[in-house]
Amino acid sequence: MINNINFSFSSKDDNEQHKEVYAYFGSAVYYAQVLEHQLTNMLVLIRVAKKSEVSITDIDNLFSKYFSNTMGNLIHELKETYKLSESELKELKEILKLRNYIIHDYFKKKIWLTVK
Numbered sequence: 001m002i003n004n005i006n007f008s009f010s011s012k013d014d015n016e017q018h019k020e021v022y023a024y025f026g027s028a029v030y031y032a033q034v035l036e037h038q039l040t041n042m043l044v045l046i047r048v049a050k051k052s053e054v055s056i057t058d059i060d061n062l063f064s065k066y067f068s069n070t071m072g073n074l075i076h077e078l079k080e081t082y083k084l085s086e087s088e089l090k091e092l093k094e095i096l097k098l099r100n101y102i103i104h105d106y107f108k109k110k111i112w113l114t115v116k
Contacts, residue, residue, distance in 0.1 A: 025106065032071075032099040039074040040066040046081055071096050 012020065044062045048054050066074065075092045078084060084092070 025102070028102050032095075032102065035095065035099075036071050036074065039071070039078055040069075043074065043077060043081060071099060 040063065043066050044059065047062055048059060051058070069077075075089070075096060078092075079089055
C-alpha cells in the first residue's frame with residue numbers, strides 16, 4: 001500500500017508541488033494524532049468508569065500518562081483492556097505501521113519527490 005502512493009505533479013510548478021506534498025503529509029500526521037488521542041480517550045474513560053470516586057487531578061494524571069505513551073503501547077493496552085478481536089488488532093497494527101512510516105521514514109525515502 002505504501003509503495004502505491006503516487007503524485008501527479010507534471011502540471012504544477014515547484015512551489016505548488018512542495019505545498020501539495022506538505023499538505024498531504026500534514027493531513028496524514030493530523031489524522032494519526034487524532035487516532036492516538038482517541039485511543040487515549042478510550043483508556044482514560046474506562047479507568048475513570050471503574051473508580052467510585054475520581055478527581056480532576058486523577059483524570060489529568062491519566063491523560064498525562066497515556067499522552068506520553070507511544071501509539072504501539074496504547075494499542076497494546078487497548079487490546080488488553082477492551083479485549084480486541086484479532087481483526088481489530090490487525091487493523092490497528094497496520095495503521096501503526098503506516099503511521100510510523102509517514103512519521104519516521106517518508107521524507108528519508110521519498111525526498112526525491114520534492115526535487116526535480
